[in-house]
Amino acid sequence: MKMKSVSLDHPALAVRGAMHKVQSAASLKAWRLPAWTWAQSPDPAVDLMVGMTSGVRLCFTTDAEVLCLTVLETGIQLAGTPRRSATFDLYVDGIQHGSAEAKSGHTIVVDPKGPSFAAGSPSEIMFDALGACLKAIELWLPQSAQVEILGLSVSSDAKILPSSEPSGLRWAHYGSSISHGMEAKGPSWTWPAVAARKLGYELMNVGLAGQCHLDGFVARSLRDGPFDAISLEVGINIIGADTMRRRVFASALHSFLDTIREGKPDMPLLVVSPIFCPLLETHTGPLERDGLASYGTTERPHSAADGALTLVEGRTIIADVVARRRNAGDANLSYLDGLTLFGAADEADLPDHLHPNAAGQERMGERFAAQGWATTLKTQL
Template structure:
């Protein structure tokens, strides 16, 4: 009678984790962060704290002969009052570069958010196990992509064969910053957010600093980008500044210059691509803020509306049209002395024809099909050999 080997527990150390800026050792496990502790200490905004701790683009990467792998995690899952229940976050198993399985973690903490009042409460939960069985026999490279939309404190890793860190394949590191759309919004799973798809198509290693609701030209984010090793950098800027109605045009232009100055302090000659917002019809010519549509919420649907007045553009309020014009002008001005700085209009990734075919379901965020489209287009447009990114994509 053949017996199953006893599972081998492997400590979760930094050499097994890719895509995180920092690991926090909690006493119970390891919590991946996408902003370092010093940056988190400079902002008390709960939205930033939630977004940066959701490990978009973060994955465990190892080589093993195991046919069964288990990961114990304490997840933190979001519930929006009055809105439909959200599905549990997915963990994607990628074997030798191909998606081979998906699973979710049972249990976990619950973060309840009331969009009408802005309140947030957390209910503690239990550790759950994500299990992948029937992996192909023999040595293989395995990645477990962590959820892009829920926090995952990593408590334990077990397998029925030894695990060792994956070898460095020498691929360029692509460092990307953007909004919830870059973090993954309503993508189907963590390895199918548009940045993850683009990275796979282009053959680069992704570090995703897409921060839902928090791409706001914050100095601590610029310094994090400055200090993070990278061979390629892209910055997708604009939509959150309209969402939050955070600044006027007078502040926006020097803030973008300052953000770019800071990034360039650490990466003076790295190819740097500035990407303007994709099409978002509610905010093309109407300023923010973006507010939940309470009528839709009362019907159990999450949808947003533009609460500004188009006439306010005259006083400097930002719309996506204003932001695109200004970003293009800033890049053109700076590129005269910075030949490695480039610009991409986000409407080339998702524009008017796309909005007819694949409208944004909640008026702000792309769905899974749109993430696939944006990822493919970014790989083709950015990695075309003309913007300093390697290319063309095969």
């Protein structure tokens, strides 16, 4: 079939689920936090995760029967394990049409001795048998890679039109690798994506693997963003990396919530405590990689006495922070125990003892969508 190129700055191409994008005729790249945050980023790992496109979608309307993308992905690989897949999920009129994987791009190899970089080349991603009628296209970009789109082509006689403006509640969710969802079977199957689809919400996923440490620049981004509701999944990175002690954690969470409330004093705001992690329930961090595909704890006999946290203690602190603020008058602030999303009974879907697998991710999304906070908001649309 004959194809024609579409300029990547075509006004009909909308990028959703990102707070910053750089878009030209020949290139399109998105980030999940605003560009001004780069100057405040404390670690290259933050920039890497912000650039990964979990929850980011390319949306437009077309009657094309075939579409083809040229992409250059930067994927991640843990030393000694396979490279994480960089999967694209295509939805047509809200129904998943197919998935495709880019395999030839750059790779960042994460190794205890230090990261390394292996250069790659662009890939072509093609979807066909789309039908000749006008349809809404929603292309989910990989949750486990950074992606630069270098080309878009469609059937030669196809129209490219804007998609309808999203009508769902604009939901921003901040969290750890649990919310980033690299273990999901595809970018549209992370637990926030599953929940958003079931609820009809417009998702902005700020799940940052390993980097959910209540950074002020994230709080200000959420405060200033065009959102209708915000949720926070907090605690696992802080406890797992032992970056805060008992004295500091509650104060940091209060400050993060204060910042959001400066700009959104009455917005529905949910704080979710950590899901089940057998390594940290009654043991303090930090976690260390134990072999190639799992984690273990570090023996530190006096750490709890020094104020280091376990998940049991962390959940208590988070619940107390929310209760104190509600008692002080913040009626639109809510708490959700993370164990209701993924508890001890789900441990079989925790193969590395820390991250839910694809089945666990999907189940978490379904459970979140059934929670009172989410269903109450849905009735308010």
